[in-house]
Amino acid sequence: MSHMNEPTPPPSPLDPNKGLPAVVPPSGRHIVQLFLIPGLIVAGAVTILLGFSWLAGGNRTPEQFLKNIDSTNADVRWRAANDLAQVLKRDDELAANVDFALKIAERFSRALDELERAERYLQDAGADPKDQAESRKSLVAQRNYVQYLAASLGNFSIPVGAPLLCDVAANGRGTDEKLRYTVRRGAVWALANLGEGRKRFNRLPEERRAAVLRDLEVAAAGAGIASEWAKVALAGLKGESIGVIAALAICARDPRDIFLREQTAHALIFWDGTPEEQRLAEETLLLLVRDVGAGHNDRIELKDGE
Amino acid sequence: MNRMQAVSQMRATAAIAFLLASGLVVGCRPSKMPVVVEGPQSPPGWEVRYNAAAALARRGSVRALDDRVRDTLLEMLDEEQQMRNFRREVNGRMVSDVNSAALTVVTTLQAIHELHQRQPSLDLIVFHPAIDKLLDSPNLVVRTEAKKTKQSIINKK
Numbered sequence: 001m002s003h004m005n006e007p008t009p010p011p012s013p014l015d016p017n018k019g020l021p022a023v024v025p026p027s028g029r030h031i032v033q034l035f036l037i038p039g040l041i042v043a044g045a046v047t048i049l050l051g052f053s054w055l056a057g058g059n060r061t062p063e064q065f066l067k068n069i070d071s072t073n074a075d076v077r078w079r080a081a082n083d084l085a086q087v088l089k090r091d092d093e094l095a096a097n098v099d100f101a102l103k104i105a106e107r108f109s110r111a112l113d114e115l116e117r118a119e120r121y122l123q124d125a126g127a128d129p130k131d132q133a134e135s136r137k138s139l140v141a142q143r144n145y146v147q148y149l150a151a152s153l154g155n156f157s158i159p160v161g162a163p164l165l166c167d168v169a170a171n172g173r174g175t176d177e178k179l180r181y182t183v184r185r186g187a188v189w190a191l192a193n194l195g196e197g198r199k200r201f202n203r204l205p206e207e208r209r210a211a212v213l214r215d216l217e218v219a220a221a222g223a224g225i226a227s228e229w230a231k232v233a234l235a236g237l238k239g240e241s242i243g244v245i246a247a248l249a250i251c252a253r254d255p256r257d258i259f260l261r262e263q264t265a266h267a268l269i270f271w272d273g274t275p276e277e278q279r280l281a282e283e284t285l286l287l288l289v290r291d292v293g294a295g296h297n298d299r300i301e302l303k304d305g306e
Numbered sequence: 307m308n309r310m311q312a313v314s315q316m317r318a319t320a321a322i323a324f325l326l327a328s329g330l331v332v333g334c335r336p337s338k339m340p341v342v343v344e345g346p347q348s349p350p351g352w353e354v355r356y357n358a359a360a361a362l363a364r365r366g367s368v369r370a371l372d373d374r375v376r377d378t379l380l381e382m383l384d385e386e387q388q389m390r391n392f393r394r395e396v397n398g399r400m401v402s403d404v405n406s407a408a409l410t411v412v413t414t415l416q417a418i419h420e421l422h423q424r425q426p427s428l429d430l431i432v433f434h435p436a437i438d439k440l441l442d443s444p445n446l447v448v449r450t451e452a453k454k455t456k457q458s459i460i461n462k463k
Contacts, residue, residue, distance in 0.1 A: 240412055258354060264359035269364045288358035289374050293350025 060087055069107055069149075074141035081148035081274075088155035095197070096204060098215035098233075101160040101228045106165055108149040109225070111142070112173050112294050115183070118142040119174045143179060148184045154190025157201040158212060159236035159244075160229050165190050166247035181296070188251055188263045191244055197271025201237065204233040213237065245277040247283045256295040261288060340401035343393045348381060352391060356410065357384055363417035366424025376432060382414040383436040385443055408445045415440070415448075415455040422459045430459055 026034075065087075068080030084104070110169045114200075114237035122135040150168065153161025168187035172180035201209065236242040248271070251264040265288045268281050348355075359378035363370045370379070381387055388407035393400045418433055437459070440452035 257390035258351065262357050263355045265354060265361050268358075269361045272365075279364070282362070282369055285358045285362045285365075285367070286372070286375070287371060288354050289362070289378055290356070291354035293352070293354070 001247050035213050078145035086149035095157045096212045101156045105161050111146045115142045150186045150190045154193035157197040158233050160233045166243050170247045170250040192267035241274045245273050247282050254285045314449040343392045343400045347391050363421040410449045415451045419455045
């Protein structure tokens with residue numbers, strides 16, 4: 001019986017004749033392979049994601065936004081204003097921050113003055129191509145800054161920026177026609193968003209709404225132009241007239257810019273106002289329904305505007 | 307607006323966004339060749355008139371049934387006219403901007419729906435034939451929105 005002396009080969013798990021492998025309890029190694037290592041990978045990925053959001057979130061505090069918006073570098077300023085306009089769309093808390101909104105309105109007011117100054121510098125730059133190029137670059141950066149600050153004011157859920165935006169929508173800034181219409185369009189668009197923002201305010205929890213109204217009352221009791229803006233915001237949140245529909249009615253009668261009138265019609269969807277204002281809004285829209293397309297029809301040219 | 311309405315509105319917005327993102331493309335897939343524009347655009351100023359008419363409807367104004375406004379809204383529901391209005395140049399030929407045309411029709415349907423919600427007693431029968439025609443639109447999103455508007459306005463569900 002020679003075969004009795006041969007070593008028995010170990011059963012192969014792949015051999016179909018040997019049946020299923022024997023069931024053995026999981027070893028420590030198995031547990032590490034199945035749970036610990038995947039767990040560590042997931043934990044690592046979550047940590048990285050949290051790290052990124054922490055880093056990104058660091059730039060989204062009111063203080064950080066104001067720091068960047070106050071930068072001496074014109075490009076940093078307008079990029080910060082652009083970021084703010086985007087963040088305000090999603091951040092309900094920031095969008096209802098009274099103190100922050102008033103500070104942004106102050107900067108918008110200053111930025112409008114600086115825009116007119118930058119335009120004058122360009123006109124006085126003389127024939128030197130280098131001076132011309134630098135002045136033009138400053139004007140474009142300042143115009144972008146104004147545009148994005150207007151968009152930011154429109155993305156708050158409290159109408160603190162309404163008086164300034166109404167003024168810009170109705171009157172524009174600067175002497176150059178392209179510049180004037182570019183800022184007017186931006187202001188009308190911001191007013192449309194601001195009208196929609198009031199619905200957003202009404203969706204806030206009751207306690208938060210009450211706190212915002214208290215903050216506005218405190219600001220309204222103060223001094224200076226900011227207190228006037230706060231009073232207007234309070235009136236707007238109570239459904240009183242704050243002049244938006246009157247400003248939009250002026251824009252609707254502008255004979256030179258089709259796109260401005262088109263945006264004005266859109267903005268009037270979002271503002272109800274007093275019964276008198278409702279009548280004015282309706283009359284304005286009935287006027288626009290008869291529009292015959294007078295004025296600029298090349299919106300791309302005006303959008304580029306550089 | 308209470309929380310339920312807000313959630314409902316958010317869902318509706320998300321659904322429309324999804325449809326616009328996917329459906330417009332899917333809806334236009336059968337005709338991969340660009341549609342060459344045939345016929346004239348609406349008279350100048352139509353972009354302004356369209357926004358104004360839609361705004362009156364969305365505000366719930368009874369003046370939305372004034373002749374001029376009603377005619378403008380009916381023109382906005384004319385999918386073929388929108389294919390003529392929204393155009394772009396491709397390889398030297400003017401072709402329809404199908405997505406923009408569809409978007410105009412869809413937003414008009416939504417404006418009429420909103421008019422009905424704000425003024426339920428207003429008789430909107432004048433829009434029925436145009437909405438019925440859109441039920442056979444080649445565009446999925448337009449068909450879906452037309453069906454929804456018909457259900458809410460014609461059937462008053």
